[in-house]
Amino acid sequence: MKTLLIENSTDIGSLAVADDGIILARRQFLKAGDLAGRIQEILAVFGVPHEIVVGTGPGSYTGLRVAAAMALGLETALERVAFGCPSVFGYPQECYHVVGDARLGTVFFASIAKRQLVRGPELLPAEEFRALQPGLGDAPLFANGPVRGFQDLQIVRPEAEHLVRCRAAFTRTLEPLYLKEPHINMRSPQ
Template sequence: MNTASPAPMPTLALDTATPFLTLALVWPGGHRQLSKEVGRAHAEQLPGMARGLFAEAGLPFRAQTIVIGTGPGSYTGVRVGASYALGLARVWESPVKGVPTLEGLVQGDGRQAVSLDARKGHVYGAVYDVSGGVVTSVIHPPQKLSAGDFEALAGPVPHHQGGVPDGLALLHAGLAHGQTDWSLAYL
């Protein structure tokens, strides 16, 4: 009789709020992540890239938890990721935890501002305290402001504008404090 318990399943993170498709996978003993600029082709690229990530890791296509970047982003972009995550969650009977895409833009530790271009002189930004690469407290929650107003609000802290969301940062944020009652944010 085999009494060994099954191995813990991996956690998958995905973000489709920016022109990049960002994925991360963590399991006991390893992790993988990838980001690819896909423009508006998230729906066409996401299923194959997600399956490929599991295949590269040598794992069956199933996760215990799914973390989703909830935006801000384009209306279609964030909905593609959310729909895909919710579909997988239903099949896998896994929870979906949401975190703002902005948390994937943090770098290093300490207080920092992060923002994405919201067009017409505006940004969608937030100010966070970060430790171990994970947001530990929200100083100013994500909001849309003029670029000048956001700079004044953020003050003299490092400011990371745009860029590629880090899948592992999103994944760890989701495990640390992701919400199951998330909503999407649009630019």
């Protein structure tokens, strides 16, 4: 079964095509506008997939919405089923932790063991995460991008190709995983 995988929760997006779990192709893109072109390239070479999987975050609000909209459009146009999968499954390891900057002094945090979520993704105050770090054990800790106040973290972005191994986490909803309401700055009255 051929699967098209899309991951766009960070500043560097990725696509992959897998056939029965074997990765046939990988592509990266830097801007949401590049996503459609990369998908066209993949479809031209590998044909129409049987299913589409999109990373649902947590991560960039805009990136997640663009990827979800693309997956919905492909689902309709190609008459194929689309699934959502948390982006924290976009790593090759079986056991690890992921942290990301959620702004305003907060981070998101998740722990994965044997490719299963065992904690989170949850929103934490940055200081609570700092206190949590020493007890995380031997599993690697990845930041999905720069995290304010934690410059020593290893930055490893999730990649689409790894989502295919986490079928148990697939859902029929493509709604992005938001851990808090969007922050909007309102103009002050003149």
